[in-house]
Amino acid sequence: MAVRKIYESDDFLVVNKPYDMYINSDDENEKNTVTCCIASHDSHLSTSANPLYFVQRLDYSTSGVLCIAKNKTVAALAGRLFEKRLTKKYYLAVVRGHPDFELAEIRYAVGADQSPDQSHRMSVVSNSSLAGDARPAHTRMLILERGFYCKDPVAVVLLKPITGRRHQLRVHCHATSHTILGDYTYSDRMDTAPHRMFLHATRLVLPLPNKPLDIQTPEPFFNDVQFSGQWKSQKLLHKYRNKEDFIAVCDDIDREYIIGVKYKDFSV
Incomplete structure (x- = not known):
């Protein structure tokens, strides 16, 4: 299934996650992930050339709005908003x-x-x-x-x-x-x-x-x-x-x- 981008700025990317799809995986053979669809397999890792920061999580079976930060600074900012x-x-x-x-x-x-x-x-x-x-x-x-x-x-x-x-x-x-x-x-x-x-x-x-x-x-x-x-x-x-x-x-x-x-x- 396609992962549709519904918002993008210099700081954030928001996608509409399909149901029955993982957000990411450490298994390089697992391709049914949001990261594989929008970036690279390892983009959820800090060692990636272009890391992404997931400020929220959705279950494998859950679809819908998924917000992703593009750098550590805005990820920390968004994380504090969720925590509070x-x-x-x-x-x-x-x-x-x-x-x-x-x-x-x-x-x-x-x-x-x-x-x-x-x-x-x-x-x-x-x-x-x-x-x-x-x-x-x-x-x-x-x-x-x-x-x-x-x-x-x-x-x-x-x-x-x-x-x-x-x-x-x-x-x-x-x-x-x-x-x-x-x-x-x-x-x-x-x-x-x-x-x-x-x-x-x-x-x-x-x-x-x-x-x-x-x-x-x-x-x-x-x-x-x-x-x-x-x-x-x-x-x-x-x-x-x-x-x-x-x-x-x-x-x-x-x-x-x-x-x-x-x-x-x-x-x-």
């Missing part, structure tokens, strides 16, 4: 089931799954017994549309991670009993029918001091005939499919509380 939670990230996802809420706060701590043979997974951890790499995590979820995929109930949701833990959105959706459609790992290897995992980083707001970035991709799912051909809408709660409508729902999820919306708090 001054950036804003918005994801579209399709989840299994029809949630009985419209807006949710998910405050489950996330740590490595301690189950045998699950070293690549993360899991919910009790906030009262944080240990090892477990850390508090916070996600907001806004239901945009309910419908059916292959006659199974699903919902299109907007996700805003307040913190940034490994697999946070996938773990939090799974913990609410609404696992992301096509998430092989967190469906216990059961959800194999969809052609992809339906999680897409749709918008990134990076408040740089001189030139703030606000990067948005087109809506990713309904332009995919493999999804749209199997989709049937039941109820639209918020318009979101064009750029202006998506910005409006981002404004909604940024609010602490929305009057008239059924709210649910998930925490342990």
Whole structure:
């Protein structure tokens, strides 16, 4: 799949990462990487002739906005913005089931799954017994549309991670009993029918001091005939499919509380 550049300056390159693609790899024979598509195989290494600095990460299965710095100085600047939670990230996802809420706060701590043979997974951890790499995590979820995929109930949701833990959105959706459609790992290897995992980083707001970035991709799912051909809408709660409508729902999820919306708090 092609990696499409959606923004470039002297300091930053932003691309729309395809699903099922690695960001980089130390294996020189692995060509299915963002670095191989836009630069050289070793461009993620400091020893590269033209190194690139990934200021954020996306899972192999996740598509969408990926921001890359072109030098150490701006990489450090962007890194501080992420660390201080001054950036804003918005994801579209399709989840299994029809949630009985419209807006949710998910405050489950996330740590490595301690189950045998699950070293690549993360899991919910009790906030009262944080240990090892477990850390508090916070996600907001806004239901945009309910419908059916292959006659199974699903919902299109907007996700805003307040913190940034490994697999946070996938773990939090799974913990609410609404696992992301096509998430092989967190469906216990059961959800194999969809052609992809339906999680897409749709918008990134990076408040740089001189030139703030606000990067948005087109809506990713309904332009995919493999999804749209199997989709049937039941109820639209918020318009979101064009750029202006998506910005409006981002404004909604940024609010602490929305009057008239059924709210649910998930925490342990």
